[in-house]
Amino acid sequence: MNEPPEPPAGPGRASRARRPVRSTVSAVLIALTCVLVPVSLLTVWVHDIALDTGRYVATVAPLGTDPAIQDAAVARITQAVDVRVDGPAVTSDLAAWLQAHGLPPRVASAVKALGPKLDDAVNQVVTEAATRVVHSDTFVTVWTQANRVAHTAVVQALTGHGRGAVEVTDGTVTLDLGSVVDRLKDTLVAEGLSPAERIPDVDKRMVLFQSDRLARIRGAAHALDVVGNWLPVLTVSLGAVGVLLARRRRRALVSAALGAAGASLLVALALVAARHYYLDHLPPAVQSPAAAAAVFDTLLHFLRISLRTATVLGVAVALGAYLGGAGRLPRAARGRADRAADSVARWGDAHGVRAGRAGTWTAAHRRWLAGTAVLVLALVFALWDDPTALTVLLLVAILLAVLAVLALLAAFGRAATGGPDGSVLR
Structure with a gap:
C-alpha cells in the first residue's frame, strides 16, 4: 500500500507551524497584562502619593477640616492638657472657712457638694x-505644616526609614500635637484658668493608623517605588505586543480590555474588604475609629479612583472594539446608524441643506478620520492629569459625537454623488 506523499515544505507550512507559538505567546502576554494593570496603578500610587511630598500634602491637607479628625484632636488635646482642679478640696476648704464665720452646717454641706460640679465645669471650659x-485656622495651619514633613512617616511606614512630626513605631503612625497643646495652654491661661500654667509636659501624640502587618509590606513597597512609573509603560507595551501577535487582533483587544477591567474591579473590591476588616479590628491605640476611617479613605482615594477609571476604560475599549468588528450585531448596529444618517441626508437634501465637498471628502476618508479621532482622544487621555471614570465617559461621549458628525457628513457626500449601490439618493 502506497503512503500518501508528504506535503511540500514551503513558506506556507512554516507559517502554519509558527501559529500555535504566536497564539501561545499572545495569550501569555495578554494574561500578564491583565494582572499587571492593577499592579501598575499601585506602583503609581506608591511613587506619586505615598512617597511624594507635594502630592501627599495636597492629599491629606483637607483632613485638617474633617469633622472626624477635629473631634479626635479635641478629645486627644483635652486628654493631654488634663487641667485638674481638686474641686472637693477647694469646696471643703471654702465650707470650713464659711462655717468658722457662722455659716450653718447645712449650707456648708451644700457647698461641699459642689466639688464634683467644679471639676465638670473646668473640664467643660x-x-x-x-x-x-x-476649629480655627491655627489647627489647619499646624496640620498642614506637620503633614508637609508627614510624607516621611509614610516612607518610614513602608521602608522603615525617616523621622518627622509623624512617627511610626511598631506599625503605629502617630501625629505630634505638641504645638496645638501649647497654644491651648496659652489660651486657657489668657481666659483666667491659671491652673493651666502647671500642665506637665505629657504625651501629646494622636494615633492616625496602626497595623501589625506594616513591616511585612516594606519590601514590596520598596520594589514598587523602584519600579515607579515605568511599569505602566511596560504593561501597555506587553498588551500591545500580545494583541499584535494574535491571529484575531480585535478579539484579543476585547479580551485584554475586559481582563484588565475585571482585574482592576477585583482589586477595588479587595480594598473595600480590607477597609472593613481594618476598621472592624482597630487596636486600642487608635482613639477614634472615625478619624482612622477618614485617614484610610483619604490616603487611598487616588488608588480607588484609578482602579475605578481602569475598570470603566477597559469596558469602554472592549465595547468599542467589539462594535467595530465584523460580527452580526456590530454590523447591524453600524447599518442602522448609516441608514439613520442617510435618512437625515435625504431630508436635508430635500430642504436644500448640503455638505458640498466636505461631505464627499469625508465619505471617501471616513475610516481614516474615525481612526484619527480615536488616536487623538487616546492621546488626550494619556496626557490628562489624574483622569477619572468621568474623564473616560466624557471622552467616550466626545468620540461618539465626532463619529456621528462624520457619519452625517459621509451620508451627505453619498447623497451628492450616489448611494453605495450607485443609485442617486437625491
Whole structure:
C-alpha cells in the first residue's frame, strides 16, 4: 500500500507551524497584562502619593477640616492638657472657712457638694477652648505644616526609614500635637484658668493608623517605588505586543480590555474588604475609629479612583472594539446608524441643506478620520492629569459625537454623488 506523499515544505507550512507559538505567546502576554494593570496603578500610587511630598500634602491637607479628625484632636488635646482642679478640696476648704464665720452646717454641706460640679465645669471650659482652637485656622495651619514633613512617616511606614512630626513605631503612625497643646495652654491661661500654667509636659501624640502587618509590606513597597512609573509603560507595551501577535487582533483587544477591567474591579473590591476588616479590628491605640476611617479613605482615594477609571476604560475599549468588528450585531448596529444618517441626508437634501465637498471628502476618508479621532482622544487621555471614570465617559461621549458628525457628513457626500449601490439618493 502506497503512503500518501508528504506535503511540500514551503513558506506556507512554516507559517502554519509558527501559529500555535504566536497564539501561545499572545495569550501569555495578554494574561500578564491583565494582572499587571492593577499592579501598575499601585506602583503609581506608591511613587506619586505615598512617597511624594507635594502630592501627599495636597492629599491629606483637607483632613485638617474633617469633622472626624477635629473631634479626635479635641478629645486627644483635652486628654493631654488634663487641667485638674481638686474641686472637693477647694469646696471643703471654702465650707470650713464659711462655717468658722457662722455659716450653718447645712449650707456648708451644700457647698461641699459642689466639688464634683467644679471639676465638670473646668473640664467643660477646657473642652470648649480646645474646640475653638481646633476649629480655627491655627489647627489647619499646624496640620498642614506637620503633614508637609508627614510624607516621611509614610516612607518610614513602608521602608522603615525617616523621622518627622509623624512617627511610626511598631506599625503605629502617630501625629505630634505638641504645638496645638501649647497654644491651648496659652489660651486657657489668657481666659483666667491659671491652673493651666502647671500642665506637665505629657504625651501629646494622636494615633492616625496602626497595623501589625506594616513591616511585612516594606519590601514590596520598596520594589514598587523602584519600579515607579515605568511599569505602566511596560504593561501597555506587553498588551500591545500580545494583541499584535494574535491571529484575531480585535478579539484579543476585547479580551485584554475586559481582563484588565475585571482585574482592576477585583482589586477595588479587595480594598473595600480590607477597609472593613481594618476598621472592624482597630487596636486600642487608635482613639477614634472615625478619624482612622477618614485617614484610610483619604490616603487611598487616588488608588480607588484609578482602579475605578481602569475598570470603566477597559469596558469602554472592549465595547468599542467589539462594535467595530465584523460580527452580526456590530454590523447591524453600524447599518442602522448609516441608514439613520442617510435618512437625515435625504431630508436635508430635500430642504436644500448640503455638505458640498466636505461631505464627499469625508465619505471617501471616513475610516481614516474615525481612526484619527480615536488616536487623538487616546492621546488626550494619556496626557490628562489624574483622569477619572468621568474623564473616560466624557471622552467616550466626545468620540461618539465626532463619529456621528462624520457619519452625517459621509451620508451627505453619498447623497451628492450616489448611494453605495450607485443609485442617486437625491
